[in-house]
Amino acid sequence: MKKIISNILMSVDCTNNDAVEYALNNSKIDKSIITSAKVVKRSVDARRGDINLVYAVEIEYLPVEKEKNEFTFGTKKLKGDIVIVGAGPAGLFCAYTLTKNGYKCVLAERGQSVYERVKSVDSFYKSGNLNINSNVQFGEGGAGTFSDGKLTTRVGDARSKIVLETFVENGAKEDILYAQKPHIGTDMLKDIVANMRKEIIKNGGVVLFDTTVSDVVIKNNQVYSVITNRGEIPAEKVILAIGHSARDTYSMLYKKGIAMEAKAFAMGYRIEHKREFIDYSQYGKYAGHKNLGSADYRLTYNGKDRSCFSFCMCPGGYVVAAASENGGITVNGMSENSRNGENSNSAIVAQITPNDYEGVLGGIELQRKYESLAYGATNSFVAPIQNTEDFINGKVSKKLNGVVPSYPLGYEFADLGKLMPAEAVKTLREGLKSFDRKIKNFTTCSVLTGVETRTSAPLRILRNELMESINVCGLMPIGEGAGYAGGIMSAAIDGIKAAERIMSVYDRN
Ligand SMILES: Cc1cc2nc3c(=O)[nH]c(=O)nc-3n(C[C@H](O)[C@H](O)[C@H](O)COP(=O)(O)OP(=O)(O)OC[C@H]3O[C@@H](n4cnc5c(N)ncnc54)[C@H](O)[C@@H]3O)c2cc1C
Structure with missing residues (x-):
């Protein structure tokens, strides 16, 4: 049996053990039948001008409830393979769940295995030579x-627990199981991803790297196979977990008539402040306290025509060069597990809706246009930057204001206002001014790096309640690229759901 004692308010100096002890003393459960007690949530309460820690502690006690079987299994025989396209969180968790439950699958990924990929990204950062199939996106x-490996989600799905536990089983620290805003960090994520792949292979899955799916063969409205640079793979189910940057794959699917629709996304810049500045703005005299870590923020502004908001905050993190095409710059952010870099960064973006562009693939063209303008500003992958205050006033900066941009391929001053649609620039300027009223000196102590364009998929691949394309049987679009997830956690959950859907109909192959 389990009981959760929540809302335990403790001083900022207390430890997890102090919270557990408090819960044990106040749970009203006979201590002789308690088998374990652990922290399952820890958050920071900075509301009343004072900083406290708020804990929830789970106490397990006899008699212990029997474990329930999580999944149901079908009896239908699969005639062909299950092919999963893309080894991001959606594809990985789908393959992991299937193989763990005795189902075979082939996971085809266009990019390299994680440690080879790290070498390609390092080489891009040093030389400016981009590997278009293996980079920060692929x-x-x-x-x-x-990434920062933030695992927050607002989807409220019970599968979040499975995702967190799977990460822990594969090497993540246990604190993600109880932190209010769990994060893993790029340094740990690499090993976790490699461990998950080893587990998939151990359980009978096939993982193919450097394997780009360039076509999906459809016969009688049912998927038949996928064509890759290594040949054809017959398939009864094709799970498309391609992410939001597979522009060639989107075009191929569109040309084949797979039903899709245009979707809203957001574009803007990365803002960087000194980490200490953000910590102080959020925690005051407690900034730097060992129990608090680096601070984050979340800011929103609702303009007359569109909204502007902060996104994907990376406390103590770095700005990354997230391009996947030559001739275009796009930025993003990541942090290590310790989050102790010099700066803290976040995207500051304005909403872009299908009214801002033409056609289903128009969002991609819009992203590409501004990525190529950013590249053109320096004629290279060196990023255009501007002090935030100068951006608001439309002035090209002459010198840094104390914050050194962390973008890895170097930077040059430019007029960032020319590198985004005029309507978005208007809202971004208004939004930044309003953020300055929420966090004092937000705009005077920061620098912007351009441009952030890949916040989410600019289109949606339409699917039905069976998670299949509405016009092709056996084709299952999932995750961020299909438009059904927005982040690591929700993409992973979508992957598990797709696996559940297959398992509930088919017998183990
Ligand atoms: C730098 C960065 C930082 C981020 N930080 C965070 C964060 O801290 N927290 C968070 O929740 N989210 C973060 N995100 C977003 C998050 O990474 C995505 O939401 C998530 O990865 C989406 O998962 P997915 O599996 O749907 O797609 P993806 O992770 O994009 O994976 C898709 C995979 O499919 C492969 N692929 C594409 N086309 C093909 C093809 N034709 N054939 C074979 N393979 C193909 C790609 O190579 C890729 O590996 C970040 C993103 C970036 C770029």
Whole structure:
């Protein structure tokens, strides 16, 4: 049996053990039948001008409830393979769940295995030579590998627990099981992703790297096979977990008539402050306390025409060069587990809706246009930057204001206002001014790096309640690229759901 004692308010100096002891003393459960007690949530309460820690402690006691079987299994025989396209969180968790439950599958990933991919990214950062199939967007682990590894989600799905536990089984620290805002960090994510792949292979899965799916063969409205650079793979189910940057794959699917629709996304810049500045703005005199870590923030502004908001905050993190095409710059952010870099960064983006572009693939063209303008500003992967205050005033900066941009391929001053649609620039300027009222000196102590364009998929691949394409049987679009997830956690959950869907109908193959 389990009982959770929540809302345990403790001083900022207390430890997890103090919280557990408090819960044991106040649980009203006979201590002789208690088998274990652990922290399952820890958050920071900074509301009343004072900083406290708020804990929830789970106490397990006899008699212990029997474990329930999590999944149901079908009896239908699979005639062909299950092919999963893309080894990001959606594809990885789908393959992991299937193989763990006795189902075979082939996981085809266009990029390299994670450690080879790290070498390609390092080489890009040093030489400016981009590997268009293995980079910050593409390769084992998907877009989230070079990230902060934030695992927050607002989807409220019970599968979140499975995702967190799977990460822990594969090497993540246990604190993600109880932190209010769990994060893993790029340094740990790489090993976790490699461990998950080893487990998939151990359980009978086939993992193919450097394998790009360039076509999906459809016969009588049912998927038949996928064509890759290594040949054809017959398939009865094709799970498309391609992420939001597979522009060639989107075009191929569109040309084949797979039903899709245009979707809203957001574009803007990465803002960087000194980490200490953000910590102080959020925690005051407690900034730097060992129990608090680096601080984050979340800011929103609702303009007349569109909204502007902070996104994907990376406390103590770095700005990354997230391009997957030559001739275009796009940025993003990542942090190590310790989050102790010099700066803290976040995307500051304005909403872009299908009214801002034409056609289903128009969002991609819009992203590409501004990525190529950013590249053109320096004629290289060197990023255009501007002090935030100068951006608001439309002035090209002449010198840094104290914050050194962390973008890895170097930077040059530019007029960032020219590198985004005018309507978005207007809202971004208004939004930044309003953020300055929420966090004092937010705009005077920061620098912007351009441009952030790949916040989410600019289109959706339409699917029915069976998670299959509405016009092709056996084709299952999942995760961020299909438009059904927005982040590591929700993409992973979508992957598990797709596996459950297959397992509930088919027998183990
Ligand atoms: C730098 C960065 C930092 C981020 N930080 C966070 C964060 O801290 N927290 C968070 O929740 N989210 C973060 N995100 C977003 C998060 O990474 C994505 O939401 C998530 O990875 C989406 O998962 P996915 O599996 O749907 O797609 P992806 O992770 O994009 O994976 C898709 C995979 O499919 C492969 N692929 C594409 N086309 C083909 C093809 N034709 N054939 C074979 N393979 C193909 C790609 O190579 C890729 O590996 C970040 C993203 C980036 C880029």
